[in-house]
Amino acid sequence: MNLDIDVSKICVIIPCYNEQESISKVLDDLDRYLHGATFVVINDCSRDNTIAVAMASGKAEVINLPSNLGIGGAVQTGLKYAYRNGFKYALKFDGDGQHKAEEIIRLLEPIVQKKADVTIGSRFLDCSHGFQSTALRRIGIKIFRLINSLLIGQWITDNTSGFRAYNYEALKFLADKYPAFDYPEPEEVVLLGRNHFRLCEISTPMAARAGGTSSINAYQSIYFMLKVLFAVFMVALRPAVRRR
Amino acid sequence: MFTIGLSRIELITLFGSVLFLGLILECVRRQRLKEAYSLLWLFTGIAFVILSTWHESLRILSDILGIQYAPATLFLLLMIGIFCILIQFSIVLSKRVEHIKNLNQEIALLNHRVEKLEAQLREREHHAPDNHEPQDHS
Known part of the structure; x- marks a missing residue:
C-alpha cells in the first residue's frame, strides 16, 4: 500500500521492559517496513540486556x-519525546513482538487522510485473526468494550490494544495528559473520546509474545481490571479539557 | 491547698495535649515538618486542649450530638481529626507520585539529549581536529 507520507515525521514509541529476546527482531521489522522513521525505545529499567541489544x-x-x-509512564516519556522533537505522527508499538510492523501503514492511513485523530489496531474487528489473548483477559476486554463504548458513544472493540497511532493534535494532548499509571489503554480511549478526538479502529492480527514474560499475572489482572475500571469512570466524570 | 478546679484526668489530658502541641510546634520550628502539613495536627491538638480545660464544652457537644457517654465524643473527634490527616497524606502522596513520574521522565529525556550532544561533539572533534588548536586573539 502506498501512502503519501513523510516517513521522517513519524516517531514510533516502543516501551520495553525485559525484552532482550524480541527487541532486535521488532526493530528489524520496523526498519524494514518503515525505513526512515524514528524508533524510540523507552527502556523502563529492564533487568536484562534490552538496552545493549537495542x-x-x-x-x-x-x-x-x-x-x-x-508501561504508562514509559509511553508518556516517548510521547513527550515525539512532541518536543517536532514529529507529526506518533505510533505506539509493543517491544514484545505482538504487533506487526507491516500493519503500521494501515494504521496511519486514516490519520494521514485526516479521517481520524487516533487509530487503534484491533484484534477483534475481524474474529478470524490469530491470537486474541487468554480467557481471563478476554472477559476483561469484553467488559471494557461495553463500558467504554457506552461512555464515549462509539463502539470500540479492542480497548486494551497497545497498537495505536496518533496525529499531531492527539500527540500534543497526550504528551501532557496521558494517563500514565499502570495499564492505561482503556483509560486513554475514554479520555480521547471525551475530549472529542476522532477514534478509528483498524482490524489487525497480533501474535502471542515472541519472548519474555507478560508483566501481569492472574491476581494482578483482576486488581488492575478493577482499578482501571474505576479510573475509566473517573475520566468520564471529569469535564473535557479540549473543545471540538 | 492550691486547686485550679481540674480533676486528675483533666490535668493529664491537658498536660498531654500541651505536650503534643509543643512537639508539633518544635518539629515545625526545626523544619522537620512543613507548616502546611502541621496545620491539621495543630487543629486537633488545640481542640483537645479546649476540651480538656473547658469541661462543659465536651458535655455540650455530646448533648448536641446525642452522645450519652461524653468520652465517646472525645474519641469521635480524635477519629475525625486522624481521618482528615490521613486523607491529606493520601492526597500529598498522590501529588508526589505525579511529580516523581514527571521528574523521572525529564531525567530520562535530558540524559538522552546529553548523550546525543556528547556524541555529536565527539564526532565534530574527530572530523575537524584542526579547529582545536588554540587561537591567537591578540
Missing part, C-alpha cells in the same frame, strides 16, 4: 528511565 541494533534511539514507571 543500542547495538543502531536502529533506535534508546531512552532509559532512571526508575521503573510502568
Whole structure:
C-alpha cells in the first residue's frame, strides 16, 4: 500500500521492559517496513540486556528511565519525546513482538487522510485473526468494550490494544495528559473520546509474545481490571479539557 | 491547698495535649515538618486542649450530638481529626507520585539529549581536529 507520507515525521514509541529476546527482531521489522522513521525505545529499567541489544541494533534511539514507571509512564516519556522533537505522527508499538510492523501503514492511513485523530489496531474487528489473548483477559476486554463504548458513544472493540497511532493534535494532548499509571489503554480511549478526538479502529492480527514474560499475572489482572475500571469512570466524570 | 478546679484526668489530658502541641510546634520550628502539613495536627491538638480545660464544652457537644457517654465524643473527634490527616497524606502522596513520574521522565529525556550532544561533539572533534588548536586573539 502506498501512502503519501513523510516517513521522517513519524516517531514510533516502543516501551520495553525485559525484552532482550524480541527487541532486535521488532526493530528489524520496523526498519524494514518503515525505513526512515524514528524508533524510540523507552527502556523502563529492564533487568536484562534490552538496552545493549537495542543500542547495538543502531536502529533506535534508546531512552532509559532512571526508575521503573510502568508501561504508562514509559509511553508518556516517548510521547513527550515525539512532541518536543517536532514529529507529526506518533505510533505506539509493543517491544514484545505482538504487533506487526507491516500493519503500521494501515494504521496511519486514516490519520494521514485526516479521517481520524487516533487509530487503534484491533484484534477483534475481524474474529478470524490469530491470537486474541487468554480467557481471563478476554472477559476483561469484553467488559471494557461495553463500558467504554457506552461512555464515549462509539463502539470500540479492542480497548486494551497497545497498537495505536496518533496525529499531531492527539500527540500534543497526550504528551501532557496521558494517563500514565499502570495499564492505561482503556483509560486513554475514554479520555480521547471525551475530549472529542476522532477514534478509528483498524482490524489487525497480533501474535502471542515472541519472548519474555507478560508483566501481569492472574491476581494482578483482576486488581488492575478493577482499578482501571474505576479510573475509566473517573475520566468520564471529569469535564473535557479540549473543545471540538 | 492550691486547686485550679481540674480533676486528675483533666490535668493529664491537658498536660498531654500541651505536650503534643509543643512537639508539633518544635518539629515545625526545626523544619522537620512543613507548616502546611502541621496545620491539621495543630487543629486537633488545640481542640483537645479546649476540651480538656473547658469541661462543659465536651458535655455540650455530646448533648448536641446525642452522645450519652461524653468520652465517646472525645474519641469521635480524635477519629475525625486522624481521618482528615490521613486523607491529606493520601492526597500529598498522590501529588508526589505525579511529580516523581514527571521528574523521572525529564531525567530520562535530558540524559538522552546529553548523550546525543556528547556524541555529536565527539564526532565534530574527530572530523575537524584542526579547529582545536588554540587561537591567537591578540
